[in-house]
Amino acid sequence: MRIARFQDPAGNVHYGVPIDEANANRLEGDLYQGLSETGDTVAVSNWLAPVAAVNIFGIGLNYRAHAEETGAQIPEHPILFMKPTTSATGPSDPILLPASCDRGPEVDYEAELAVVIGRAAKDVSEAQALDYVLGYTCSNDVSARRWQKHGGARQWVRGKSFDAFCPLGPVLVTADEIPDPQNLEVRCVLNGETMQSGNTSDMIFSVAQLIAHLSRDTTLLPGTLILTGTPPGVGFARKPPVFLADGDIVRVEIEGIGVLENSVINAG
Ligand code: ZN
Numbered sequence: 001m002r003i004a005r006f007q008d009p010a011g012n013v014h015y016g017v018p019i020d021e022a023n024a025n026r027l028e029g030d031l032y033q034g035l036s037e038t039g040d041t042v043a044v045s046n047w048l049a050p051v052a053a054v055n056i057f058g059i060g061l062n063y064r065a066h067a068e069e070t071g072a073q074i075p076e077h078p079i080l081f082m083k084p085t086t087s088a089t090g091p092s093d094p095i096l097l098p099a100s101c102d103r104g105p106e107v108d109y110e111a112e113l114a115v116v117i118g119r120a121a122k123d124v125s126e127a128q129a130l131d132y133v134l135g136y137t138c139s140n141d142v143s144a145r146r147w148q149k150h151g152g153a154r155q156w157v158r159g160k161s162f163d164a165f166c167p168l169g170p171v172l173v174t175a176d177e178i179p180d181p182q183n184l185e186v187r188c189v190l191n192g193e194t195m196q197s198g199n200t201s202d203m204i205f206s207v208a209q210l211i212a213h214l215s216r217d218t219t220l221l222p223g224t225l226i227l228t229g230t231p232p233g234v235g236f237a238r239k240p241p242v243f244l245a246d247g248d249i250v251r252v253e254i255e256g257i258g259v260l261e262n263s264v265i266n267a268g
Helices: 064-070 145-150 207-214
Strands: 002-007 013-020 023-030 034-043 046-048 055-060 079-083 095-097 111-117 133-140 166-174 185-190 193-199 224-227 249-254 258-266
Touching (some): 133 258
Antiparallel strands (some): 023 034, 111 224, 185 249
């Protein structure tokens, strides 16, 4: 099932299956216990992130070709960081260029497969891990590179935490429709030009390995998102570098899931 979350014109929030850009078949029930069709067609005024995230984990340098383009060594363990839930935003909303990024362009895109945990996972084995996945969506791990590398005292979190730095959507595709998450094409297209292109088969740590690793002595609640890393072609590693600017349109495209498209505007 392809599940979207949206506001109707009265501001009520629903889950639904998109019909077109402005209408959805409303679903009822609980995202984690099960949604069922109502047969109602509802007008959509605003598409939201398909999940209200309860935690957002990010994984750094998880594609071999991306680790190579940054000059970094292949990690021995997953490089873990977190993004606050306040960074999450939907497919209808713009990416905001922070006012505190005022020393020149530095805001970058990272197209990523996002995993949505469906039931509490703790100490799960790699073999069981995918049983805990509700589904998948597209994400953009937007990153302010100067803040990431120099403004966070060696922690990446500062540069990845600004408001609207985690677009999600357009839909959550349930896990039954993605039998192999390790064979999906992932692309980022900026103003019509392909910037990133890769396949999840290039991941250093698979989705199952990441869930097993993250759940060790740690509860992954339903609604936890894991952003699984980004393929090569990020802006800062290009020659010359490319950074997001006011008026840009950035698309994350993942095979079998869809297209997450956001505009970019100055927040200041
Ligand atoms: Zn990332």
